[in-house]
Amino acid sequence: ETGVTQSPTHLIKTRGQQVTLRCSSQSGHNTVSWYQQALGQGPQFIFQYYREEENGRGNFPPRFSGLQFPNYSSELNVNALELDDSALYLCASSIDRDNYNSPLHFGNGTRLTVT
Amino acid sequence: AQKITQTQPGMFVQEKEAVTLDCTYDTSDPSYGLFWYKQPSSGEMIFLIYQGSYDQQNATEGRYSLNFQKARKSANLVISASQLGDSAMYFCAMRESDYKLSFGAGTTVTVRA
Numbered sequence: 001e002t003g004v005t006q007s008p009t010h011l012i013k014t015r016g017q018q019v020t021l022r023c024s025s026q027s028g029h030n031t032v033s034w035y036q037q038a039l040g041q042g043p044q045f046i047f048q049y050y051r052e053e054e055n056g057r058g059n060f061p062p063r064f065s066g067l068q069f070p071n072y073s074s075e076l077n078v079n080a081l082e083l084d085d086s087a088l089y090l091c092a093s094s095i096d097r098d099n100y101n102s103p104l105h106f107g108n109g110t111r112l113t114v115t
Numbered sequence: 116a117q118k119i120t121q122t123q124p125g126m127f128v129q130e131k132e133a134v135t136l137d138c139t140y141d142t143s144d145p146s147y148g149l150f151w152y153k154q155p156s157s158g159e160m161i162f163l164i165y166q167g168s169y170d171q172q173n174a175t176e177g178r179y180s181l182n183f184q185k186a187r188k189s190a191n192l193v194i195s196a197s198q199l200g201d202s203a204m205y206f207c208a209m210r211e212s213d214y215k216l217s218f219g220a221g222t223t224v225t226v227r228a
Contacts, residue, residue: 042208
């Protein structure tokens with residue numbers, strides 16, 4: 001089975017620009033979530049999508065938005081980039097949203113640098 | 116309040132020895148899951164082991180075991196027979212009824228030859 005894949009792996013943007021990060025879920029997984037990991041810290045939950053609808057959001061402003069597509073792939077969009085948005089962005093998929101036992105499987109992440 | 120606390124920023128362990136990574140958690144949910152992940156310098160978050168709040172026995176996966184003490188709200192990870200490839204950041208995480216994962220700050224493990 002194919003795992004979670006993210007693109008691009010690295011990205012450099014200027015403050016004020018917009019960015020779109022992409023994620024393909026692991027085969028058979030219908031739930032995808034996004035996490036932001038600043039350097040030296042643990043990942044922070046941004047939001048989760050289940051069957052193309054957002055069904056949970058962390059403490060992130062509205063300029064962080066997302067989409068999930070019918071094939072369960074997903075996008076994370078960030079508008080009006082700020083320097084503090086520089087981080088590793090991790091996408092994770094799980095087989096069942098309603099089962100808190102099911103582990104999240106993560107991609108390799110996209111490292112975003114805002115200058 | 117912090118949901119997951121990992122008090123050891125970094126640890127050194129000799130190759131072939133065991134190491135215990137501490138994790139305490141805070142929740143009022145009766146149903147929750149506890150997870151450990153490994154993050155090498157490449158950045159990928161690798162799932163290691165899971166413990167459910169209702170599980171009576173401690174989880175084990177190969178060289179990884181989870182020492183679950185529910186009353187103390189602790190879920191320590193034990194890595195036995197450490198290998199050089201075990202050098203990485205290790206995160207404890209909890210999943211409650213809202214399904215999101217809450218992570219601790221992580222512990223860096225360095226295995227010495």
